[in-house]
Amino acid sequence: MYSEKVMDHFTNPRNVGEMADADGVGTEGNPVCGDMMKIFIKVKDDKITEAKFQTFGCGAAIAVSSIVTEMAQGLTLDEALKITKASLAEALDGLPPQKMHCSNLGADALRKAIEDYKSKQGK
Amino acid sequence: MKKIYMDHVATNPLHPEVLDAMMPYFKEEYGNPLSLYEAGMNARNAIENARESTASLIHAKSREIIFTASGAESNNFALKGIAYALQNKGKHLIVSKMEHHSVLNTARFLEKQGFAVTYLPLDKYGLVNPADVEKAITDETILISIIHASPEIGTIQPINEIGQIARGKGILMHTDSVSSVGNIPVDVDSLNVDLMSFAAHQFYGPKGAGALYIKEGTRVVPLIYGGIQENGRRAGTENVPAIVGMGKAAELATRDLQKRIDHVKPFRDSIIEHALNIENLFLTGHSEQRLPGHASFIVDFIEGEAMLMLLAGKGIACASGSACSSRALKASPVLISIGIPAHQAQGSVVFTIGEDTSQEDIDYFNETFQAVIKRLREISPFTKGWEGTEDSACTVKK
Numbered sequence: 087m088y089s090e091k092v093m094d095h096f097t098n099p100r101n102v103g104e105m106a107d108a109d110g111v112g113t114e115g116n117p118v119c120g121d122m123m124k125i126f127i128k129v130k131d132d133k134i135t136e137a138k139f140q141t142f143g144c145g146a147a148i149a150v151s152s153i154v155t156e157m158a159q160g161l162t163l164d165e166a167l168k169i170t171k172a173s174l175a176e177a178l179d180g181l182p183p184q185k186m187h188c189s190n191l192g193a194d195a196l197r198k199a200i201e202d203y204k205s206k207q208g209k
Numbered sequence: 210m211k212k213i214y215m216d217h218v219a220t221n222p223l224h225p226e227v228l229d230a231m232m233p234y235f236k237e238e239y240g241n242p243l244s245l246y247e248a249g250m251n252a253r254n255a256i257e258n259a260r261e262s263t264a265s266l267i268h269a270k271s272r273e274i275i276f277t278a279s280g281a282e283s284n285n286f287a288l289k290g291i292a293y294a295l296q297n298k299g300k301h302l303i304v305s306k307m308e309h310h311s312v313l314n315t316a317r318f319l320e321k322q323g324f325a326v327t328y329l330p331l332d333k334y335g336l337v338n339p340a341d342v343e344k345a346i347t348d349e350t351i352l353i354s355i356i357h358a359s360p361e362i363g364t365i366q367p368i369n370e371i372g373q374i375a376r377g378k379g380i381l382m383h384t385d386s387v388s389s390v391g392n393i394p395v396d397v398d399s400l401n402v403d404l405m406s407f408a409a410h411q412f413y414g415p416k417g418a419g420a421l422y423i424k425e426g427t428r429v430v431p432l433i434y435g436g437i438q439e440n441g442r443r444a445g446t447e448n449v450p451a452i453v454g455m456g457k458a459a460e461l462a463t464r465d466l467q468k469r470i471d472h473v474k475p476f477r478d479s480i481i482e483h484a485l486n487i488e489n490l491f492l493t494g495h496s497e498q499r500l501p502g503h504a505s506f507i508v509d510f511i512e513g514e515a516m517l518m519l520l521a522g523k524g525i526a527c528a529s530g531s532a533c534s535s536r537a538l539k540a541s542p543v544l545i546s547i548g549i550p551a552h553q554a555q556g557s558v559v560f561t562i563g564e565d566t567s568q569e570d571i572d573y574f575n576e577t578f579q580a581v582i583k584r585l586r587e588i589s590p591f592t593k594g595w596e597g598t599e600d601s602a603c604t605v606k607k
Contacts, residue, residue: 088518096515097522102588117552117595119603120512120532120540124590140590142555144514144533148588189533 088145089179095149100156101138108138110206112198114191121147121188125155125195129203134158134166137196146181146189153177154192163200169193211524213570217502218360218388218561219528223454224413230457231415234450242447243436252449259456263420266459267386267405268396275421275439276452280387281311282432283406283421284354286443287383288315290429291352291404292324295381299349305329305337306546307356307366312385316354325349331546334495335364342371350380357386357400358393361530361543361559362494363503365389372401381427387411387419391462392500393470403427409451413564414458418451473502473562476571480504480560483575487582493544493557502563507549508556510592511585516558519581525574530557532603552598 088096105111105126115122121143128136137155141148154174158166171190175181181190214222234255240248242256260271277283292302304316306328316326327345329337337355346353353375358365368384375382383404389395390405391412397405404427409418423429423442435444462469481504484490489509508516513529520527528534530541532555540554560574586592 093522096518099588104590113590116603117555117591117598118550118601120514120555122590140588142510142589142591143512144531145518147512147533148515185533 087182088149089181091177091179092146092149092181095152095178096145099139099148099152101136101152101159102140103138104140105136105138108199110199110201110203112195112200112202114195114198115143115147117142119188120144121191123147123151123191123195125151125192125199127158127196127199127203129163133160133162135160137199139195144185144189146185147191149178150174150181150190150192151195154196158196163203166200167197169196211573213525213574214565215525215527215560215562215574217563218411218500218559220410220416221413221563222565223415224458224461226461227414227454227457231450231454234453238449242449243438252447255449255453255456256447259452259459262456262460262463264422266395266463267390267407267422268398269422270425272440273397273422273425275423275442276447276455277419277421277443278417278448278451279419280385280406280408280411281309281419283408283419284309284311284385285315286421286429286432287404287406288312288319288352288354289432291381291383291427292319292322293430294428295351296324299347299351300324301327301347301349301351303327303329303342303345303350303353303355305355305366306331307335307337307359307364307543308354309356309360309385309387312354312356329355331543333548334498335359335362335493335543335547336495336498337366337371339367339370339374343374346374346378346380350378352381352383354383354385356388357384357395357405358389358500359494359543360388360561361541361557362505362547363499364494365393365498365500367498368400368402376401388500391458391466392502394466397422397424404429409455409458412458412462415451415454417448418455420455469564470501472564473566476562476566476568477502477504479571480562480575484578487579490582493547493549500561502566503559503561505557505559507544507553508558508582509553509595510556510589511582512555513557515585516556516581519584520577523577523581525577528559528561530559531555551601551603552595
């Protein structure tokens, strides 16, 4: 059902955990639907220096969270905003079609974290 | 890697003795049971012997057994067969919210054909209240169909009591016993039922073999028209090897039933006892009136498909009623019907054990289950409570 890449990120997720001193936090999804994702970012000079996540959800949701934090680190905020559902799925060597919409929340959660950072900066 | 099959409610491996019994009917005994020469007679005799064993398993008479291709077919046959046979008497059916899709979707089909259907509620253990059945009965009621045992939460319904109410009112009673026959003692007379569906693969028989018990003297309209097979009630050249397999599996189940129950029950209790030591985890279904090899839980703060996949990675095969683990992406309606909020229903996980389960398997499982929960909870944003979560319907378009 899942690609090897999805299984790898699901069983050995990168960047798990809460970030107490995050510069921005974004939450997407709802446990009622089965998936909820929380992304924390640290930003320096307009660049994401660190990203972490906490996720309630299926294997795909956890894998998406893991890869989005991995991809976002080192990107400028504008570059990070270009991450999409499609680019995350591609980075994972594909997701089952039924998981594309409900579990692929990484790009939206990251965008919300960036917006949260910007609003805190008053930008 | 260790492989532990804990999804016996989905299906079971074929018993080696069953396969041995079936083999000749795949090879040399290929005759059509309707043919008059020897090969036909041999096939005919094999079917009738299988009918006898299958009937014995549920304490019925041979002529009350119709072979079908699945439990789903039997359920379709029972509901449509009775609805069309008795539509001049009345057009109301009663089912419960625990029914399998093959009953529910047949009921919905019949609603479109002008029948009315009452869907009875479940209490928090999944039980149907016989008083609710009594209240739902009208002058138009022609059939009550209640599942015997739930594959999802293991609860066994008080079919004998409900059957007695039906009988007292002169209404026919059907039970979907797919999850119970072969797993607990089943007697059509003491259950007071007129029709019963069951399937061979639930008791180590082959897939593609089911049966419908129809009490003598009950009129049903056939589901499949054609020749005179199965007394004209189910046309089509018989699947002789499958029927022979069902008969053999029934014979073994009759012989070994108590042994099988005694084998799985302590293991089930061990699973439940160990699991209940974990915080924020609870049993679904009834603790006493439940299938002997069935343990089902809600694990808070984590999701069922993720549990299932991590357990699969450790060699353990199991099931979940969460939305993400269903191909339809909908949480199990049974869990919702017993009052579990949608977000908690996502944490459903179901373990069903069988003849092949060993103490070693259970020890490995108990340890692994705990580790998997711990791992996923480390990833979850929820740790102590469902902060900010309201029970509502999911509005995301799936």
